[in-house]
Amino acid sequence: MTTAAILQPAVALMAWTMVMWLWMYATRLPAMTAAGLDPDALAKDPTKTLDHILPAHIQWKAHNYNHLHEAPTLFYAACLVLAVAGQGNGMSAQVAWAYVGIRVVHSIVQATMNKVMVRFLLFALSSLALMALIYHAARVVF
Helix, strand or coil: CCCCCCHHHHHHHHHHHHHHHHHHHHHHHHHHHHCCCCHHHHHCCCCCCHHHHCCHHHHHHHHHHHHCCCCHHHHHHHHHHHHHCCCCCCHHHHHHHHHHHHHHHHHHHHHHCCCHHHHHHHHHHHHHHHHHHHHHHHHHHC
16 A cells, blocks of 8 residues: 555644644643642633743743644645545645644744744745645545
């Protein structure tokens, strides 16, 4: 069985999401301990959130982890459609790798310096790549 090349960037982005999960907890748990937070008490008070309690630079990783569950869901779907349709090689795979690369850079920017205009540019570029993949998938199935 030959595997569509587009599945490689899909798995790479899944792995990157888990890297961000590790980074989030490697910084968040010590910050919660240092702040003396009781997670059970925090869960019982909906007016308190970690965004209001922990330093912003700690929360940036959590925000990015959440972002990796938003637009990338369309990326995974497009990759699967293209792979199943036999169109997951060549240019589609290259665009998918570009999407993953841009999302990784976006994560690093958001998790470290969080420059909004840089993030916006990277998000816009990744969105263009995603639109191209969705357009290709639409052309294949319609």
